[in-house]
Amino acid sequence: MKKIFLVLFLSAVGMLLHAQNGLEQIYVERYYVSDAIDAANSNPTLPLGSVTYRIYADLLPGYKVQSIYGSPQHPLTMNTTTTFFNQADNGSSTPAFTATAAKENTTMLDSWLSTGAACTGYLGIPKTDDNGVGTFVNSGSPQLLQNNSVFAGIPLTSQDGMIAGSVPTTTFLGLGSAVNVFGDGTTIGNSFYITNGAWACLNGASGPVPATNKVLIAQITTDGTFHFELNIQIGTPSLGTQKYVSSGPTGDEITIPSLTQTLHAVPAPPAVSVTSPVAASTFGIGSAITFTADASDIEGTVAQVQFFVDGNPVGVLTGSPYTLTYSGSTQGSHVVTATATDNYGQTANSAPVSYNVTSNKILNLTLFMESLYSGPGVMRKAQGSSGDQFPANTADRLTVEFHDAAVPATVVYAFSNVDLLTNGMVSVSTVPSTLSGSYYIVIKHRNSIETWSAAPVSFSGTGSVSYDFSSSAAQAFGSNLKSIGAYYAVYGGDSNQDGIVDGSDMAAIDNASTSLLAGYNSEDINGDGIVDGSDMALIDNNSTSLVQAIRP
Template sequence: MKKVLLGLGLILTGISAFSQRAIEGVIVEKIPVPATATEVASGATAYRVFIDMAPGAVLSAVASYTGNPMEINTTTTFYNYYDAVNEVAFTFGSELNAGVINHASGRYDSYIALNWLGTSRVMVPTSEDNIGDVDGILTSQTGAFGVGTVGTPFFHHSFWTNTRNSYFSETAIWNVAGGGNVTGPFATNRVFIGQFTTDGDFSFKFSVQVNDTVYTSTNNAPAPNWVYYPALAQAFGKPQTTLTHPTQDTTITSGNPVVLRATSIDPDGSVTKVNFYRTTSGSTSLIGSDTDGSDGWSYNWTNASVGTHNITAKGVDNGNGEGQSSNSRKVTVNPAPVNDPPVITSLITDKTSYAWGEDIIITATVSDPQGANTVTKVDFYIDGQ
């Protein structure tokens, strides 16, 4: 088992009041993990957490203490590269080397990014490095190293094993190596805290010390030097979707359309698309998608094949994360009835011989296999014409 967090108490001395503007926000970027990262669970998201500080402010620690715990959770498990590839686990505080971070799956490892050396690479939000060419940092788009040659990263690398899904501590602290302070690489002053990759919902709660002020994630009778900051306690999930139409056990005839409808809510963003699926004989496939939810999420299924189908829906959020399947509705498509042609059972004329120019009266008796009163016309031909 790897070491996870340093079990150190947070000791603050010489604390003075500081403007609440020392911390301006918490930024969490949701980076969809591509299929090329084969060791990572399908549909996983890499959550990158940044502390956004005022210009000139410095981050001393991300921490927890009695009454203000540190909690990091997922509804499934956190991805860890070294566990996934069965290599020797790095201990807490080890180098995060280029061989790991440049690996297609390794770059989506779950790790803590504090305790770096002063010259090491850091990461910035995608808005500040949208093509990964900022010198000396981890690229934001791919999670791989950028073009710079600044010192070797020294990260708290191994965040959890693949079997862990939660952490709770009231004595944990992540701080800069040697007890120094950290500022962001640009004037925006955003400091990268860590990356946490999971295919489930993700949530965190912690406290940070910026300058001499501790910003807490819970309001537990804070002292004057503590500032309650609700953004330090956040939950991030994927869309929750409910299939509302058709009704259960719907039966239709082949050739008739089926209207599929769903509702979808994203707890921390917006729903951009709803995908509708069918499961038939154990195989699941996409029916179609609605990318415009202005009039509700729906799809007109016009080519339903004969058989029994279980219909589900999944919402997709603005981070391209697809949520879990909705409830299921069963639709049975019966074959269209066979339309056998009418049968002429008798064909007679009013007499057997006629004078030139005389009318010929022909009478036909017709039987339709589909039932009485279904024949709409009878065509008569002479010599097949």
């Protein structure tokens, strides 16, 4: 415990802050978890494993808690699946007991409402902010509150979260008998629900440490699942007010997720999933593979994420983003998993994600088709006679050719029916390892202009080769790409694949549209499954511009 004095901030600082949202979060501290000695000696009986939660309004410096309220539009509720614990000797609906009484029996675990106070003459503060000086010593025999549970963090015998200081007065407004559920134990209940009342500090309450400004607004003890939905009004440094509601804000009301929380006696474990690589991805041997995981914890914090390949640990990360690069996989099929560990030592394992490593080289391309482009970085899926022509997120299929650098007309290798994904990604995972020279990459599509890489691309070494046609017109030979917003796309409209968009393509479209041709056809320029005037419009524009293939 430490001695600390409250200070006021200059009004000039307040003016700088008035436009901000002053309530950063509702911070919940697991203050204590009862053990068998507590359970056997408490008055009344305290169920084994009961958790004492301290609820703080975490404010920006200079802001003050004015009231915690319920209204017809925004009810306030606290409930548990069992009952609230109320200490019979000294318990009350506010922490009005003395420091001496706080040291008796299980008084420090009583359930109550507050605007900063933890007992007479002492303010509440998160244990992590307490320096451990002057810690309360329980006067019971046997001594109670000695448990050192991992689920409660710092034990009360080391840092008790009590700071001597000037205690704000808490005023009840319209709570009536509802507040008796947090009384002296005479009323036993599991629900506190108000629609026209509040507990308030009429002059506003600040936290005992101005820089962190956490104001204790309630302490609740229960062995059940605890749930709350809170609404809070705070005062701003410029003497204004802000209202925060658990749901359905209107007007200038604000909502933040932490106003609603559900807490379990044993905290929920973390959650983790592997987001990269995509399942069934293929990589060349020796490739640097990026592993990425998403991890979260609704009742704690993620302490670390560890990755495993085929059950063997390959790396640990202690902060987000949980991403590492790994290049140790041998040829064959592999599985990557991630294990998240939270601050309570609880763990969770991700679902496994499989990937393959091949001795072949991998070609990764990024490109967009003008004819299918639908928005920033996205293409629509080509349609057939009964809907999507291709499964999953395949937009269409291409032919990718490698042409000799010295004699560009010579095709060294060709890959047909290659999937073009809606996000512009193309992966060719069957490039023979014997191809180790430099080659022009040529893209052919059923009704688009044949497009070449700007220069030969090297395939020396092992692993993956990447080339992006979408980043600049200069990525294509002769800068033969169409600018579409922030991207560049392969010109469309060459329905007869003669290397130029002209009248012959228009004639083919005209005939097909007259015949009401439907389905997956080269004449369907925009891939919507039917040949009509919209296909003619694209050809008309590109033929006017004399769009044609440009080759070395």
